[in-house]
Amino acid sequence: MAIGLAITSESVLQNGRVTLFVVLSCMMAAMGGVIFGYDIGISGGVTSMEPFLKKFFHKVYHKMKEDTKTSNYCKFDSESLTSFTSSLYVAGLVTSPFASYITRAFGRKPSIVAGGAAFLAGTAFGGAAFNLYMLIVGRLLLGVGVGFANQAVPLYLSEMAPPRIRGAINNGFQFSIGIGALSANLINYGTEKIEGGWGWRVSLAMAAVPASILTLGAVFLPETPNSLIQHSHDHQKAKLMLQRIRGTEDVQAELDDLTKAISNSKTTEQSFKIILKKRTIGLGESASLLSSVMTGIVGTVSTFVSMLIVDKLGRRTLFIVGGIQMLVSQCIVGGILAAHLKDHGGLSRGYAYIVLVMICIYVAGFGWSWGPLGWLVPSEIFPLEIRSAGQSITVSVSFLFTFIVAQTFLSMLCHFESGIFFFFGGWVVVMTMFVYYFLPETKNVPLEQMEKVWQEHWFWKSTVVEMSDDGDKGGI
Numbered sequence: 001m002a003i004g005l006a007i008t009s010e011s012v013l014q015n016g017r018v019t020l021f022v023v024l025s026c027m028m029a030a031m032g033g034v035i036f037g038y039d040i041g042i043s044g045g046v047t048s049m050e051p052f053l054k055k056f057f058h059k060v061y062h063k064m065k066e067d068t069k070t071s072n073y074c075k076f077d078s079e080s081l082t083s084f085t086s087s088l089y090v091a092g093l094v095t096s097p098f099a100s101y102i103t104r105a106f107g108r109k110p111s112i113v114a115g116g117a118a119f120l121a122g123t124a125f126g127g128a129a130f131n132l133y134m135l136i137v138g139r140l141l142l143g144v145g146v147g148f149a150n151q152a153v154p155l156y157l158s159e160m161a162p163p164r165i166r167g168a169i170n171n172g173f174q175f176s177i178g179i180g181a182l183s184a185n186l187i188n189y190g191t192e193k194i195e196g197g198w199g200w201r202v203s204l205a206m207a208a209v210p211a212s213i214l215t216l217g218a219v220f221l222p223e224t225p226n227s228l229i230q231h232s233h234d235h236q237k238a239k240l241m242l243q244r245i246r247g248t249e250d251v252q253a254e255l256d257d258l259t260k261a262i263s264n265s266k267t268t269e270q271s272f273k274i275i276l277k278k279r280t281i282g283l284g285e286s287a288s289l290l291s292s293v294m295t296g297i298v299g300t301v302s303t304f305v306s307m308l309i310v311d312k313l314g315r316r317t318l319f320i321v322g323g324i325q326m327l328v329s330q331c332i333v334g335g336i337l338a339a340h341l342k343d344h345g346g347l348s349r350g351y352a353y354i355v356l357v358m359i360c361i362y363v364a365g366f367g368w369s370w371g372p373l374g375w376l377v378p379s380e381i382f383p384l385e386i387r388s389a390g391q392s393i394t395v396s397v398s399f400l401f402t403f404i405v406a407q408t409f410l411s412m413l414c415h416f417e418s419g420i421f422f423f424f425g426g427w428v429v430v431m432t433m434f435v436y437y438f439l440p441e442t443k444n445v446p447l448e449q450m451e452k453v454w455q456e457h458w459f460w461k462s463t464v465v466e467m468s469d470d471g472d473k474g475g476i
Contacts, residue, residue: 019247022160025221026169029156030176031214032112032149035119037180038210039142041296042203043085045188051197056132057081074414080132082407087136089403091143092150093396099151100392107227108159109218111152116215119145120208127205138204143399145211150395154379155387159224160245163446167310167376174372175303180210182296189293226384226447229258257448258384298360302367314443315373316435322369323432327425329362334421341418370431374398380442381450 046052053061060081063074103111122141129135154173161169187206191199225245228238238258242251310318333355340351347355382390413420440457442450454464 017247018162018165019245021222021247022245025245026157026160026172028214028217028221029112029153029160030172031210031217032115032153033173033176034180034183034210035116035149035207035214036146037177037182038184038207039088039119039146039180040177041181041184042188042207043088043139045185045192046200046203047081047085049188049192049200052200054197056084056129056135082410084132084136084139086403086406087139088143088146089399089406091140092147093399093403095144095147096151096392096396096399099148099395100388102148103152103155103391104388105231107223107231108152108156109221109223109227111148112156112218112221113215115145115148115152116211116218117145118142118148120211120215121145123205123207123211126207127201129204142207147395147399149214150375150398151388151391154375155391156221156224158376158379158447159226162246164444165311166380166447167315167443168307170376170379171303171307171310171372173375174367175300175307177371178296178300178303178367182293182300185293185296225255226258226387230384235259254446254448257446260448294356295360295363299363299367299371302364303372306368306372309368310372310376311443314441315377316439316441318369319373319435319439320432322365323428323435325365326362326370327428327432329358329365330421330425330428333358333362334418334425337418337421377439377442380445380447381454383451384448 047057050061057080099111099114102114118141122138122143122145125134125138125141127138129138154170157170157173158166184203188203191202193199194202222241222245225238225242228234228241235255239251239255242255242258243249246254306318336347336351336355336358341347378394379387379391409420412423416423438459440453440460442453445453451464454460
């Protein structure tokens with residue numbers, strides 16, 4: 001969880017200090033990341049358990065156990081299996097715009113509570129499922145929960161954080177995702193050994209633990225000062241909250257910035273209109289599960305490292321270094337599979353370990369760069385009046401492309417074979433080049449002053465000026 005909140009070389013920061021109240025509040029909110037990570041880890045693990053596949057996806061089970069003619073790359077190519085996996089992302093995609101409205105109109109806290117409650121309901125359906133339809137209903141409810149949580153939690157963390165350690169605090173969300181995924185991998189590794197073939201039910205039902213903590217804990221969460229001003233216009237209450245979370249009485253300057261930022265706040269519908277205008281802004285079952293535990297540990301540790309260095313090295317450096325690391329490891333894995341993994345048989349033990357090491361290197365690169373920063377940067381670059389709408393678009397796009405990948409990956413793997421690693425490596429090149437040329441550095445910049453960063457960027461400055469001129473003329 002967001003235990004990296006207190007990581008800083010100075011205990012007293014600009015305009016306040018890191019208070020225990022902020023640490024505890026953000027740790028509780030970051031449980032929203034735990035439920036997402038737990039679902040990622042659990043769904044990947046249970047779909048490799050033979051009793052689970054035999055009960056819900058018998059054709060896949062048959063190809064694994066009895067079909068000796070199907071290629072290694074095609075054994076998991078199943079429409080029903082991809083529907084199970086991708087249904088969560090469809091639900092999250094549909095939920096995100098509605099969650100944006102709730103987050104803006106009623107605050108970050110109600111969205112977090114709603115996310116935890118929906119996820120808890122989905123857990124009940126999944127753990128008790130007796131047919132595929134019940135299983136998918138559970139996945140849909142989980143998607144609703146994740147949609148609400150992914151919408152509200154990154155905003156909550158960024159708005160509660162002092163500017164100089166906002167990166168560390170917000171990266172706590174990805175760290176929480178890593179904790180959730182690692183916990184799920186460990187649970188899967190244990191439940192797979194349960195005799196009787198019902199271990200998968202334990203794995204799915206255990207998601208109720210973080211969901212319950214989030215739902216109950218969120219009831220007692222304070223609302224962010226930004227949200228208090230935005231939806232209730234209670235400046236005095238916002239000032240008291242600022243004083244409490246900053247640990248100082250001297251918060252008037254920050255309060256004035258917040259008040260100025262909200263003075264031109266629009267409705268949610270107008271927010272989307274604004275944001276759409278031209279503007280910136282070879283292993284066995286147990287060994288396979290054990291390898292998931294290993295990569296889960298690597299991902300969690302690397303995200304923790306990111307929390308330590310993101311506010312020192314900056315966002316751009318981590319994006320670029322992580323992108324290069326991901327590209328190299330993907331190309332090496334693709335090369336090994338192309339040379340040594342045919343349609344039948346498997347990799348030698350030595351090459352299997354090399355692939356595992358390369359995957360760990362890839363996961364580490366993602367864990368300290370694109371993983372956490374993919375949540376951090378979108379949550380901090382938008383002005384307050386469109387922050388909720390902007391986060392909704394971020395979450396929706398994330399769910400959309402995750403759905404597309406989940407729906408097509410197994411079929412692509414069957415047709416591309418080892419070439420799929422080079423395919424995704426090409427996208428890593430595109431992503432990294434975009435950051436190099438078009439993303440300005442945002443470390444240590446207060447949220448209310450973020451527009452200045454874009455006004456000084458070589459590419460976006462003309463667009464920001466145009467938007468400012470439109471606003472001065474009463475446009476939008």
